Amino acid sequence: MSASVSRREFMAGTLAAAALATFEPARADEPSLRQLAAQKGLLYGCAASSNFLAADAPFAALVAEQAGILVPERELKQYVVQKKEGAWDFSGAEALAAFAAKNGQKFRGHTLVWASALPPWLEQKLGNNPSENLLTDMIARECGRFRGRVHSWDVVNEAVVPGFLHPDGLQTSSPWYQAFGEGYIATAFHAAREADPHALLFYNDYSVEMRESWQGGRRTAILNLLEKLKKQGVPIDGFGVQGHLKPFLEHFDEEIFAAFLRDIAGLGLKIMITELDATDHPGPADPAQRDAAIASLTRRFLDVSLDNPATIGVLTWGLSDRYSWLSMDPSRKWPDGQLSRGLPYDGDLKPKPMREAIAAAFKARKAVGQ
Ligand code: XIL
Numbered sequence: 001m002s003a004s005v006s007r008r009e010f011m012a013g014t015l016a017a018a019a020l021a022t023f024e025p026a027r028a029d030e031p032s033l034r035q036l037a038a039q040k041g042l043l044y045g046c047a048a049s050s051n052f053l054a055a056d057a058p059f060a061a062l063v064a065e066q067a068g069i070l071v072p073e074r075e076l077k078q079y080v081v082q083k084k085e086g087a088w089d090f091s092g093a094e095a096l097a098a099f100a101a102k103n104g105q106k107f108r109g110h111t112l113v114w115a116s117a118l119p120p121w122l123e124q125k126l127g128n129n130p131s132e133n134l135l136t137d138m139i140a141r142e143c144g145r146f147r148g149r150v151h152s153w154d155v156v157n158e159a160v161v162p163g164f165l166h167p168d169g170l171q172t173s174s175p176w177y178q179a180f181g182e183g184y185i186a187t188a189f190h191a192a193r194e195a196d197p198h199a200l201l202f203y204n205d206y207s208v209e210m211r212e213s214w215q216g217g218r219r220t221a222i223l224n225l226l227e228k229l230k231k232q233g234v235p236i237d238g239f240g241v242q243g244h245l246k247p248f249l250e251h252f253d254e255e256i257f258a259a260f261l262r263d264i265a266g267l268g269l270k271i272m273i274t275e276l277d278a279t280d281h282p283g284p285a286d287p288a289q290r291d292a293a294i295a296s297l298t299r300r301f302l303d304v305s306l307d308n309p310a311t312i313g314v315l316t317w318g319l320s321d322r323y324s325w326l327s328m329d330p331s332r333k334w335p336d337g338q339l340s341r342g343l344p345y346d347g348d349l350k351p352k353p354m355r356e357a358i359a360a361a362f363k364a365r366k367a368v369g370q
Contacts, residue, residue, distance in 0.1 A: 033067070033344070033355070033362070034066055034067055034068030037068060037314065037362050038068060039362070040362055040365040040367055042313050042362065042365065043068050043069045043106065043314070044068055044069070044313065044315070045069030045070055045106070045108070045315045046063065046070065046315055047275065047316070048067075048071075048072070048096060048099075048318070049072070049073050049075065050091075050092045050093075050095035051092075053096070053099055059319075059320060059323070060099070062319060062320065062345065062349055063099075063319055064099075064102075067319065068105055068106065069100075069107070070100045070105050070106075071315055072092065072096050072109075073317070073318065074092075074117075075093045075096060076093045076109055076111065076142065077110075077111065077114070077117040078119060078122055078138075079117045079118060079119045082119055082122060082138070084121070085121045085122070088141065093146075097146065097149060101149075106151040107146070107149055108153070108315070109142075109143070109146060109150045109152070109153035110153075110154045111156075111204065112153060112154070112188060112192065113135070113156045113157065113184065113185075113188045114156070114157040114158060115159075115173070115174035115175060115177075116158070126178065127175060132180060135176070135179075135191070139188060140194070143191070143192050143195035143199070146196065146199075147195060147196040147198075147199075148198060150199040151199065152199055152200035152201070152202055152238065153196070153200070153201055155189050155202060155236075156203050156204070158204070158205055159174065160205065160221040160222055162217035162220070163214075163217060169217065169218075169220070169225075170182055170221070185203075185225070185229065186232060186234045189234045190234065190235060192235075202236070202238045202240045202274075203222075203225070203229075203236060203238075203239055203240065204240030204242060204274055205240070205241075206242040206244055206275075207244075208222060208241060208257075209245070209252065209257045210252055210253070211251050211252065212250055212251065222239070223263055223264070226239060226264065226267055226269065227267060230268065236269065237270055238270035238271060239269050239270075240271075240272050240273075241272070241273050241305065243274065243275055243276040243277075243301065244277055244279070245277070245297055245301060245342075246279045247278055247283070247294055248280070248281070248293070252301060254300065254304050257301070257305075258308070261305065261310070261311070262308065264310065265308055265309070265310035269310065271305070271310045271311040271312065272312055272313045273302070273311070273313070273314040273315065274315050275315065275317040276298070276301075276314060276316045277316060277317040277342040277343055278294040278298065278341075278354065279326055279332045279342055280294060280326075281333065281334050287341060290341055291352050291353045294341065294342065294353070294354050295353035298354050298358060299357040302314065302358065302361035303361055306365040307366075314358070316358075317343070318343050319343060320343055320344075320345040320349055321339045321340055321342065321343050322345075322346075324339070326340035342354075
Protein backbone atom coordinates (compact mmCIF):
# COMPACT_ATOMS: atom_id res chain seq x y z
CA MET A 1 0.00 0.00 0.00
CA SER A 2 1.47 3.38 -0.94
CA ALA A 3 2.00 5.90 1.81
CA SER A 4 -0.51 8.25 0.19
CA VAL A 5 -3.31 5.67 0.41
CA SER A 6 -4.47 5.25 3.97
CA ARG A 7 -5.59 1.89 5.28
CA ARG A 8 -9.07 3.38 5.58
CA GLU A 9 -9.19 4.38 1.90
CA PHE A 10 -7.72 1.06 0.90
CA MET A 11 -10.31 -0.87 2.87
CA ALA A 12 -13.14 1.27 1.54
CA GLY A 13 -11.95 0.63 -2.01
CA THR A 14 -11.63 -3.09 -1.44
CA LEU A 15 -15.05 -3.27 0.10
CA ALA A 16 -16.64 -1.26 -2.66
CA ALA A 17 -15.10 -3.63 -5.21
CA ALA A 18 -16.29 -6.62 -3.20
CA ALA A 19 -19.84 -5.30 -3.15
CA LEU A 20 -19.81 -4.90 -6.91
CA ALA A 21 -18.45 -8.38 -7.59
CA THR A 22 -20.68 -10.95 -9.30
CA PHE A 23 -23.63 -11.84 -7.18
CA GLU A 24 -27.03 -13.12 -8.12
CA PRO A 25 -29.54 -10.65 -6.74
CA ALA A 26 -32.78 -11.78 -5.16
CA ARG A 27 -35.58 -12.36 -7.65
CA ALA A 28 -37.72 -9.33 -8.33
CA ASP A 29 -40.73 -11.05 -6.77
CA GLU A 30 -38.73 -11.78 -3.63
CA PRO A 31 -38.05 -8.58 -1.76
CA SER A 32 -35.02 -8.36 0.51
CA LEU A 33 -35.42 -8.38 4.28
CA ARG A 34 -34.45 -4.71 4.35
CA GLN A 35 -37.23 -3.92 1.87
CA LEU A 36 -39.81 -5.98 3.75
CA ALA A 37 -38.87 -4.25 6.99
CA ALA A 38 -38.92 -0.81 5.39
CA GLN A 39 -42.42 -1.44 4.07
CA LYS A 40 -43.54 -1.51 7.72
CA GLY A 41 -41.42 1.43 8.83
CA LEU A 42 -38.86 -0.93 10.40
CA LEU A 43 -35.14 -1.46 10.01
CA TYR A 44 -33.60 -4.83 9.32
CA GLY A 45 -29.87 -5.36 9.45
CA CYS A 46 -27.04 -7.47 10.79
CA ALA A 47 -23.73 -7.54 12.58
CA ALA A 48 -20.69 -7.80 10.34
CA SER A 49 -16.90 -7.78 10.37
CA SER A 50 -14.86 -5.83 7.83
CA ASN A 51 -12.42 -8.66 7.14
CA PHE A 52 -15.15 -11.07 6.02
CA LEU A 53 -16.78 -8.41 3.83
CA ALA A 54 -13.43 -7.59 2.23
CA ALA A 55 -12.46 -11.19 1.57
CA ASP A 56 -15.77 -12.70 0.49
CA ALA A 57 -17.48 -10.86 -2.38
CA PRO A 58 -20.64 -12.99 -2.62
CA PHE A 59 -21.16 -12.65 1.12
CA ALA A 60 -20.57 -8.89 0.94
CA ALA A 61 -23.11 -8.60 -1.87
CA LEU A 62 -25.67 -10.51 0.18
CA VAL A 63 -25.10 -8.18 3.16
CA ALA A 64 -25.42 -5.15 0.87
CA GLU A 65 -28.66 -6.51 -0.52
CA GLN A 66 -30.38 -7.74 2.65
CA ALA A 67 -29.29 -5.38 5.42
CA GLY A 68 -30.58 -1.83 5.88
CA ILE A 69 -28.38 -1.26 8.95
CA LEU A 70 -24.96 -2.63 9.90
CA VAL A 71 -23.38 -3.01 13.31
CA PRO A 72 -19.78 -4.07 13.91
CA GLU A 73 -19.70 -7.46 15.61
CA ARG A 74 -16.35 -6.64 17.25
CA GLU A 75 -14.77 -3.59 15.68
CA LEU A 76 -16.11 -0.93 18.03
CA LYS A 77 -15.39 -2.87 21.21
CA GLN A 78 -12.70 -1.48 23.49
CA TYR A 79 -10.29 -4.36 22.98
CA VAL A 80 -10.22 -3.49 19.28
CA VAL A 81 -10.33 0.32 19.25
CA GLN A 82 -8.07 0.77 22.26
CA LYS A 83 -5.95 -2.35 22.04
CA LYS A 84 -2.93 -0.25 23.01
CA GLU A 85 -3.29 2.67 25.37
CA GLY A 86 -3.57 5.93 23.45
CA ALA A 87 -3.31 4.21 20.04
CA TRP A 88 -6.86 4.38 18.82
CA ASP A 89 -7.67 2.11 15.91
CA PHE A 90 -10.91 2.72 14.08
CA SER A 91 -9.82 1.15 10.80
CA GLY A 92 -12.21 -1.80 10.99
CA ALA A 93 -15.17 0.30 12.08
CA GLU A 94 -14.43 2.91 9.42
CA ALA A 95 -14.30 0.20 6.76
CA LEU A 96 -17.70 -1.01 7.89
CA ALA A 97 -19.09 2.53 8.02
CA ALA A 98 -17.81 3.09 4.47
CA PHE A 99 -19.43 -0.14 3.32
CA ALA A 100 -22.71 0.94 4.93
CA ALA A 101 -22.57 4.43 3.41
CA LYS A 102 -21.82 2.98 -0.03
CA ASN A 103 -24.81 0.67 0.19
CA GLY A 104 -27.27 3.17 1.65
CA GLN A 105 -27.27 1.36 5.00
CA LYS A 106 -27.54 2.92 8.42
CA PHE A 107 -24.76 2.28 10.92
CA ARG A 108 -25.08 1.18 14.55
CA GLY A 109 -22.51 1.46 17.33
CA HIS A 110 -21.77 -1.49 19.63
CA THR A 111 -20.64 -1.05 22.34
CA LEU A 112 -19.15 1.73 24.46
CA VAL A 113 -19.30 0.41 28.04
CA TRP A 114 -19.21 -3.32 28.73
CA ALA A 115 -17.54 -5.44 31.39
CA SER A 116 -16.24 -7.76 28.66
CA ALA A 117 -13.96 -7.17 25.69
CA LEU A 118 -11.67 -4.81 27.58
CA PRO A 119 -7.96 -4.58 26.75
CA PRO A 120 -5.84 -5.61 29.77
CA TRP A 121 -4.29 -2.13 30.20
CA LEU A 122 -7.77 -0.56 30.51
CA GLU A 123 -8.99 -3.16 32.96
CA GLN A 124 -5.90 -2.50 35.04
CA LYS A 125 -6.42 1.26 34.95
CA LEU A 126 -10.04 0.87 35.99
CA GLY A 127 -8.86 -1.06 39.02
CA ASN A 128 -6.52 1.75 40.02
CA ASN A 129 -8.85 4.45 41.32
CA PRO A 130 -9.13 6.28 37.98
CA SER A 131 -10.62 9.69 37.29
CA GLU A 132 -14.04 9.69 35.66
CA ASN A 133 -12.35 11.21 32.62
CA LEU A 134 -11.22 7.73 31.70
CA LEU A 135 -14.86 6.94 30.94
CA THR A 136 -16.03 10.29 29.57
CA ASP A 137 -12.97 10.89 27.36
CA MET A 138 -13.32 7.42 25.89
CA ILE A 139 -16.93 8.07 24.96
CA ALA A 140 -16.19 11.55 23.65
CA ARG A 141 -13.49 10.04 21.44
CA GLU A 142 -15.37 7.02 20.13
CA CYS A 143 -18.87 8.39 19.93
CA GLY A 144 -17.65 11.79 18.79
CA ARG A 145 -15.69 10.30 15.90
CA PHE A 146 -18.86 8.84 14.41
CA ARG A 147 -21.04 11.84 15.29
CA GLY A 148 -23.82 12.24 12.74
CA ARG A 149 -23.08 8.86 11.12
CA VAL A 150 -24.67 6.55 13.68
CA HIS A 151 -28.33 5.63 13.93
CA SER A 152 -28.03 4.22 17.45
CA TRP A 153 -25.40 3.31 20.02
CA ASP A 154 -25.36 0.54 22.58
CA VAL A 155 -24.01 2.88 25.23
CA VAL A 156 -24.02 0.32 28.04
CA ASN A 157 -24.14 -3.43 27.47
CA GLU A 158 -25.09 -6.16 29.96
CA ALA A 159 -24.89 -4.28 33.26
CA VAL A 160 -27.14 -6.56 35.33
CA VAL A 161 -26.47 -9.92 36.95
CA PRO A 162 -29.29 -10.41 39.44
CA GLY A 163 -28.90 -12.64 42.43
CA PHE A 164 -25.47 -11.40 43.34
CA LEU A 165 -24.31 -8.65 45.63
CA HIS A 166 -26.18 -5.57 44.48
CA PRO A 167 -29.76 -5.09 45.76
CA ASP A 168 -30.97 -3.99 42.31
CA GLY A 169 -29.07 -6.72 40.51
CA LEU A 170 -26.31 -4.64 38.97
CA GLN A 171 -23.14 -6.49 38.09
CA THR A 172 -20.79 -5.38 40.84
CA SER A 173 -17.86 -7.30 39.42
CA SER A 174 -17.85 -5.09 36.31
CA PRO A 175 -14.63 -3.07 36.23
CA TRP A 176 -16.78 -0.02 35.41
CA TYR A 177 -18.88 -0.53 38.53
CA GLN A 178 -15.79 -1.15 40.61
CA ALA A 179 -14.19 2.04 39.39
CA PHE A 180 -17.14 4.45 39.51
CA GLY A 181 -20.04 2.79 41.34
CA GLU A 182 -23.44 2.55 39.73
CA GLY A 183 -23.28 6.14 38.51
CA TYR A 184 -21.12 4.95 35.62
CA ILE A 185 -24.26 4.11 33.68
CA ALA A 186 -25.81 7.58 33.86
CA THR A 187 -22.43 9.20 33.23
CA ALA A 188 -21.96 7.12 30.09
CA PHE A 189 -25.32 8.14 28.64
CA HIS A 190 -24.73 11.83 29.36
CA ALA A 191 -21.31 11.66 27.71
CA ALA A 192 -22.74 9.86 24.67
CA ARG A 193 -25.53 12.42 24.22
CA GLU A 194 -22.99 15.20 24.37
CA ALA A 195 -20.70 13.50 21.87
CA ASP A 196 -23.46 12.73 19.35
CA PRO A 197 -26.78 14.47 20.01
CA HIS A 198 -28.45 12.75 17.04
CA ALA A 199 -27.74 9.10 17.78
CA LEU A 200 -30.38 7.10 19.63
CA LEU A 201 -28.89 5.86 22.89
CA PHE A 202 -29.59 2.28 23.98
CA TYR A 203 -29.11 0.04 26.96
CA ASN A 204 -28.64 -3.48 25.56
CA ASP A 205 -29.05 -6.82 27.37
CA TYR A 206 -29.71 -10.54 26.97
CA SER A 207 -31.95 -13.35 28.26
CA VAL A 208 -35.17 -11.42 28.78
CA GLU A 209 -37.51 -13.30 26.44
CA MET A 210 -37.88 -16.73 27.98
CA ARG A 211 -40.12 -17.97 30.76
CA GLU A 212 -37.27 -19.49 32.83
CA SER A 213 -37.51 -17.95 36.30
CA TRP A 214 -33.93 -16.68 36.30
CA GLN A 215 -34.85 -14.59 33.26
CA GLY A 216 -37.70 -13.13 35.30
CA GLY A 217 -35.04 -11.83 37.70
CA ARG A 218 -33.20 -10.27 34.79
CA ARG A 219 -36.36 -8.58 33.49
CA THR A 220 -37.07 -7.08 36.91
CA ALA A 221 -33.51 -5.82 37.35
CA ILE A 222 -33.49 -4.28 33.87
CA LEU A 223 -36.85 -2.59 34.32
CA ASN A 224 -35.75 -1.18 37.69
CA LEU A 225 -32.57 0.14 36.15
CA LEU A 226 -34.32 1.73 33.19
CA GLU A 227 -37.00 3.27 35.38
CA LYS A 228 -34.37 4.76 37.64
CA LEU A 229 -32.46 6.21 34.68
CA LYS A 230 -35.60 7.76 33.24
CA LYS A 231 -36.54 9.27 36.62
CA GLN A 232 -33.07 10.79 36.89
CA GLY A 233 -33.47 12.41 33.48
CA VAL A 234 -30.70 10.33 31.94
CA PRO A 235 -30.72 10.66 28.13
CA ILE A 236 -31.65 7.12 27.14
CA ASP A 237 -33.82 6.40 24.10
CA GLY A 238 -34.20 2.68 23.93
CA PHE A 239 -33.71 -0.85 25.12
CA GLY A 240 -31.96 -3.44 22.96
CA VAL A 241 -33.22 -7.00 23.29
CA GLN A 242 -30.26 -9.09 22.21
CA GLY A 243 -32.43 -12.08 21.34
CA HIS A 244 -29.93 -14.94 21.43
CA LEU A 245 -32.55 -17.69 21.27
CA LYS A 246 -31.92 -21.22 22.51
CA PRO A 247 -34.78 -23.33 21.13
CA PHE A 248 -33.43 -26.59 22.57
CA LEU A 249 -32.61 -25.27 26.02
CA GLU A 250 -35.18 -22.64 27.01
CA HIS A 251 -38.92 -22.00 26.73
CA PHE A 252 -40.73 -19.10 25.17
CA ASP A 253 -43.90 -17.59 26.57
CA GLU A 254 -45.72 -14.98 24.47
CA GLU A 255 -47.50 -13.38 27.42
CA ILE A 256 -44.44 -12.94 29.60
CA PHE A 257 -42.36 -11.38 26.84
CA ALA A 258 -45.19 -9.16 25.59
CA ALA A 259 -45.77 -7.85 29.12
CA PHE A 260 -42.08 -7.06 29.51
CA LEU A 261 -42.01 -5.14 26.23
CA ARG A 262 -45.13 -3.22 27.25
CA ASP A 263 -43.36 -2.20 30.46
CA ILE A 264 -40.31 -1.05 28.50
CA ALA A 265 -42.47 0.93 26.07
CA GLY A 266 -44.38 2.35 29.03
CA LEU A 267 -41.17 4.04 30.14
CA GLY A 268 -41.18 5.93 26.84
CA LEU A 269 -38.36 3.82 25.40
CA LYS A 270 -37.95 2.48 21.90
CA ILE A 271 -37.19 -1.21 21.41
CA MET A 272 -34.80 -2.87 18.98
CA ILE A 273 -34.02 -6.54 18.59
CA THR A 274 -30.28 -6.19 18.34
CA GLU A 275 -28.54 -9.58 18.14
CA LEU A 276 -31.06 -12.17 16.98
CA ASP A 277 -29.74 -15.67 16.39
CA ALA A 278 -30.52 -19.19 17.61
CA THR A 279 -28.25 -21.78 19.18
CA ASP A 280 -29.12 -25.10 17.52
CA HIS A 281 -26.96 -27.19 19.83
CA PRO A 282 -28.11 -29.57 21.34
CA GLY A 283 -30.91 -30.10 18.79
CA PRO A 284 -31.76 -33.20 16.75
CA ALA A 285 -29.17 -34.58 14.33
CA ASP A 286 -31.42 -33.86 11.34
CA PRO A 287 -30.70 -30.26 10.22
CA ALA A 288 -34.21 -29.89 8.76
CA GLN A 289 -35.70 -30.48 12.19
CA ARG A 290 -33.39 -27.92 13.75
CA ASP A 291 -34.21 -25.41 11.02
CA ALA A 292 -37.93 -25.91 11.61
CA ALA A 293 -37.61 -25.39 15.38
CA ILE A 294 -35.48 -22.28 14.90
CA ALA A 295 -37.90 -20.84 12.34
CA SER A 296 -40.90 -21.50 14.55
CA LEU A 297 -39.34 -19.86 17.61
CA THR A 298 -38.04 -16.93 15.53
CA ARG A 299 -41.55 -16.30 14.23
CA ARG A 300 -43.15 -16.45 17.68
CA PHE A 301 -40.44 -14.22 19.15
CA LEU A 302 -40.68 -11.66 16.35
CA ASP A 303 -44.47 -11.63 16.30
CA VAL A 304 -44.47 -10.50 19.92
CA SER A 305 -41.59 -8.08 19.34
CA LEU A 306 -43.19 -6.47 16.30
CA ASP A 307 -46.63 -6.35 17.86
CA ASN A 308 -45.31 -3.64 20.15
CA PRO A 309 -45.44 -0.28 18.34
CA ALA A 310 -42.28 0.84 20.17
CA THR A 311 -40.20 -1.70 18.22
CA ILE A 312 -38.24 0.04 15.47
CA GLY A 313 -35.95 -2.63 14.09
CA VAL A 314 -34.42 -6.08 14.05
CA LEU A 315 -30.77 -7.02 13.61
CA THR A 316 -29.46 -10.55 13.36
CA TRP A 317 -26.04 -11.29 14.83
CA GLY A 318 -24.54 -12.02 11.45
CA LEU A 319 -26.34 -13.00 8.25
CA SER A 320 -24.90 -16.34 7.20
CA ASP A 321 -23.89 -19.38 9.24
CA ARG A 322 -20.57 -19.13 7.39
CA TYR A 323 -19.45 -16.46 9.86
CA SER A 324 -21.59 -17.00 12.95
CA TRP A 325 -20.05 -16.78 16.42
CA LEU A 326 -22.32 -19.73 17.24
CA SER A 327 -20.12 -21.90 15.06
CA MET A 328 -17.01 -20.83 16.97
CA ASP A 329 -17.93 -20.12 20.59
CA PRO A 330 -17.01 -23.18 22.68
CA SER A 331 -20.23 -23.15 24.72
CA ARG A 332 -22.51 -22.96 21.68
CA LYS A 333 -20.83 -24.73 18.78
CA TRP A 334 -21.32 -28.29 17.66
CA PRO A 335 -18.57 -30.44 19.12
CA ASP A 336 -18.15 -32.29 15.81
CA GLY A 337 -17.25 -29.03 14.06
CA GLN A 338 -20.36 -28.64 11.86
CA LEU A 339 -21.63 -25.11 11.33
CA SER A 340 -24.41 -23.87 13.56
CA ARG A 341 -27.68 -23.08 11.74
CA GLY A 342 -28.72 -20.07 13.80
CA LEU A 343 -28.81 -17.32 11.14
CA PRO A 344 -31.11 -16.57 8.16
CA TYR A 345 -28.67 -17.88 5.50
CA ASP A 346 -26.72 -21.12 5.65
CA GLY A 347 -23.01 -21.67 5.07
CA ASP A 348 -23.60 -21.67 1.29
CA LEU A 349 -25.45 -18.34 1.47
CA LYS A 350 -28.76 -20.08 0.77
CA PRO A 351 -31.87 -18.81 2.60
CA LYS A 352 -33.22 -21.08 5.34
CA PRO A 353 -36.59 -21.37 7.05
CA MET A 354 -35.38 -18.80 9.61
CA ARG A 355 -35.16 -16.24 6.82
CA GLU A 356 -38.73 -17.06 5.77
CA ALA A 357 -39.84 -16.66 9.38
CA ILE A 358 -38.29 -13.20 9.60
CA ALA A 359 -39.81 -12.20 6.25
CA ALA A 360 -43.23 -13.48 7.32
CA ALA A 361 -43.05 -11.62 10.63
CA PHE A 362 -42.22 -8.38 8.80
CA LYS A 363 -45.12 -8.92 6.39
CA ALA A 364 -47.51 -9.62 9.26
CA ARG A 365 -46.54 -6.52 11.22
CA LYS A 366 -49.28 -3.96 11.49
CA ALA A 367 -47.95 -0.65 10.25
CA VAL A 368 -47.49 1.60 13.27
CA GLY A 369 -50.52 3.79 13.79
CA GLN A 370 -52.97 1.21 12.46
C1 XIL B 1 -19.65 -11.70 20.55
C2 XIL B 1 -19.07 -11.83 19.15
O1 XIL B 1 -20.04 -12.31 18.28
C3 XIL B 1 -17.90 -12.76 19.18
O2 XIL B 1 -17.25 -12.77 17.90
C4 XIL B 1 -16.90 -12.32 20.25
O3 XIL B 1 -15.91 -13.23 20.36
C5 XIL B 1 -17.59 -12.22 21.60
O4 XIL B 1 -18.68 -11.32 21.48
N1 XIL B 1 -23.55 -10.19 23.42
C6 XIL B 1 -23.01 -9.08 22.84
C7 XIL B 1 -22.07 -9.23 21.71
O5 XIL B 1 -23.38 -7.94 23.18
O6 XIL B 1 -21.09 -8.24 21.68
C8 XIL B 1 -21.40 -10.59 21.72
O7 XIL B 1 -20.65 -10.71 20.53
C9 XIL B 1 -22.44 -11.67 21.84
C10 XIL B 1 -23.21 -11.56 23.13
